[in-house]
Amino acid sequence: MPRIFSKAVRGHYSPGDVSSALPVERATSKAKDHALDEKLQPLPEAPKTFPMGTGREISTSLKLLCDHPDLLPKKSDREPWCLPILRTEALLRLSEDYIAKTQTFYDSCSMPPGELDEDVEARALKMHGLTLDDVVSYRDAASNLDLEQRADIFFLRANDRLFRPRADLGGKKLHGTVHRIDPLGTRPVELGDILSMPRALVVASTSS
């Protein structure tokens, strides 16, 4: 159930290329987007410090946030314009507010609606002075980041490592070593051997 296809990687870029796509006039505009204002709920107040070791109970989201120092802001003049927004979006995706919404669907074994993704994306844009008009260029810029930059953003990193939607298997013999679970234990097996039966339906899935 990977949720970010709008920012699937498209290629590499050399530092500086993306800056030409920066919607400067919008990035610096303080104009209000009233439609967006009505859609957005108040953001949770960001903690000024993480109460690690103070004896206070720390929320699951804050623990996660503490585990992701890669999302902390970095100062760089040459940083692509979309990266700070992606970090904000990533932090919003770790917030209790967002996870409380997705959890309702996740725990009932259904996929959270795409509107939740769009909402958190819109919030991140708004926090950086952008509007929904910028969402296409934002997604394009994220898609054009190189893999090293995308690796800082957890929801892009997961897709980049594992998601291969264009893998064409039609007419191909399957190979690879997997592990078969039997009542007596687990043993490595070769896919080509165990699937050499006349017919089989393979269901490959995560549990989430």
Place this chain on the structure above:
Amino acid sequence: MYLCEAHAADSWPLSTNAPRNHRCLEERVSAAQAFLQKWQSLKDVVDMVLVDAMDDSVTISLGLWPERFLLIEQGIAKWASSFEDADPEDMVHELSDLALFWPL
């Protein structure tokens, strides 16, 4: 075939009840068994339970993540679902049509 988690608590959480990423094969096997315990109807119809290795090599090379359905004949993929098959009902129809010519 059970794969690495898509929304583990320590990588891309969507719930405070999400499992953690598997740290070893034993954890992955246990998670697969727990998954089948939860979905008894699926467990009742599977002939073989597999898990990918910890390097996720089969998942990546075959584009299985986060889920994929494959029809195999003599080890060769005759049909594979795509991620555009977003509606489960569409895929059921597609599989049913295939089964008319190729009963399992």
